[in-house]
Each structure stands twice: as structure tokens, then as C-alpha cells.
Amino acid sequence: MKKFVFIIVIFLVAISAGIYIVVHVGRVGPKTLVVPDDYATIGWAVGNATAGDTVYVKSGTYNESVNIDKPLSLIGEDMSSTIIVGGHAGLHGGGHHTISVRADNVTVSGFTIRSYDFDTPAWYFNGIYIGANNCNVTGNIIENCDDGVVSSDSVSSVIISKNIIRDNAHGMGILFIYAAPHDITITDNNITSTTYGIGIHGGYSCVISGNNVINNGGGIGIHCSDSTITGNNVTSNTGTGINIDGSNNTISGNYVADNKVGVTFSGSMVNGNVLYNNSFDNDQNVQITSTNYTEVWDNGTVGNYWSNYNGTDSNGDGIGDTPYIIDENNQDIYPLMNPVDVTTIPEFSSWIILLLVITATLLTIICKQRLTKKQPV
């Protein structure tokens, strides 16, 4: 009898172990960890996550600094009510970060990110530090920090989009510095009231597009080559709107107004930058700090709008009859008579879309009929 009971107990234990293995160990694929339901803090959830997981954070205020050391998505429930405040737990500022991204393939989206006790300089925290590749910072409010988004690592394929970055009275909006960052895309962000909106230092193949950079100390500054600054609204900055230190960059379709200086060229090797379709309406429109620099001021047919251009347009094609002279090496031979509005991007009207859909449908039907006829019976 004892032997029979022993066998039954062993049998039950084996079945339980099997169920445990199926439920816990056999479970594969990414999972979602919910804060505070599953874990009280974001850091605890990140610590318990594995590669590919999502840490979903419900609305609330979280006083912690988060270090992300594995590929995952950190998603807030609502960008204005899911708030992370860096600088607690006795940490002081000066190079500290509210969120540190230290692994590739990380997404941070849906948060308000702030520095603790912003009135005390010793406590200034940066918003997000990017120390890895293929990362995405999208749809956050980053405010009252030192620098909003910052990196001093040689990172690539980083996307920073659709963020509101504001009120960094002692720091910049977005800053990549010194370490040859490349393929950085900074797009559709609103950056206001910072010491400087966007800066990329020592980089290449970067894109800065569609951003509103308004009411900062300076606007956009690149020490880059082969990069693009396009479709940005750079207005009311107390210093320079766009500063170029580098070669072979393309600057087009930007609205640059009410800055102290529209565009400045300064550095050691600043040649061959192409500027067209921009509007410049500033206290001073261009500043070129060396007589050795030669830039390209059109795309072959279109130059730039200059608020202080005094020429006429006798044939009414929108391009002035005489060049806009900058210095002996630089002149815009196709100056525009009217400013370019970056907000009026040509769109398809609804009837054109309808026409395209009907045409595509008819073509599909005709192709199908032809194929059907060709098939052997």
C-alpha cells in the first residue's frame, strides 16, 4: 500500500512539474510588463524584462532614473500624464540622465520626462541619453531638463521624432557631440525655450527635417558633412538660426526668420554646401566668417528668398533679374521674389486621389482579364 501511495505521489509531482514547465519555461515570444500592476517601478520592470519585451507604464508620476540595458520598448500610457522625474535617490545632476539607453533597438515613447528640482543647478538631469544604435525616441514631452536628448557616443540609425522639448533653460534641446554620430534623423519635433535647439557635432549623413525650432538661444547647428536640413521652421532665436560648420550639406525649404542671424558659416573647412528654396528674413541674413568659403546658392533653377533683396522681376517668373550678392565668392543668381512657406506642402486634392483609385482599379481589371484570356484551357 505504501509503495502504491509513493508511486501516486511521484506521478502527481511529475505532472505538476510538467505543467510548470509548459506554463513558465515553454512560454516564448515577447511579453508586456505593466507598471505599476506587475512591477511597482519602471526600473524593476526593465530589470525583469527580456529582449524584445514591452514595458508599458500607466499614467502617474514615477520618481526614478531608468537605465535600459536590453532591447525593449518603453511605452507610456499618455505622454502628458505618464511622468518620469529624474534626479531622486540622492543622485545629483551634472551628467546624470533621467533615461539612459545603453542597448540597441530601444524605443521610448509616450512620456513626460523632467529633471527633479530644476531650480537647483546641482540637480539638473538630462532627459534621455542615447548610447546605442537603432533607437527611437518618439512622442514625448521633455522639459525642465539639462539637455533634452543627448549623446556623446558614436551612435547610428537613431530617430528622434514628434517630441515636444521645452524649457531647458540651462541646456540644449537635442545634442549629439564629438563622436561621429551618423544616420541620425531628427524630425517633426517642437523645440522651444532652450539654450540651443538642435546640435550635431562631428557627424555625417544626418537629417534634420520638419522641426519647429522657435525662441531658443540658437536654432540648428551642425558640424557635419553630407547631411540635410530641410523643411524646418527656425524663428525667433536670439542667436543664429542655422549654423553650418562642414561641407557638402544640403539646406533647403527652411523658413528662417526673426533670428539675430539667419545662416552662419564658420569653422575650418566650410565649402560646397547647397542652399535653395529657403526663406531668410532676419536682422542679418548671412554671415560667412572666412573669405575662403564658397557655397552653392541654388539647385540649378531656384535660389533663396532674401528679405533685403532689392531687385526686380521683369518677366514675373518669381526670380529676380539680378543676383543677390553675399560676398565675392558667394551670390544667389536665382533669388526668389517671395518667401517660401514651409507649412504649405503641396497635397493631392480629394478628386485627384479618387481619379487615381478609379484608374488603378480599371488597370487591375484590364490586366486580370488579359491574363485570364492568355491562360490555356
Ligand SMILES: [Ca+2]
Ligand atoms: Ca525673373
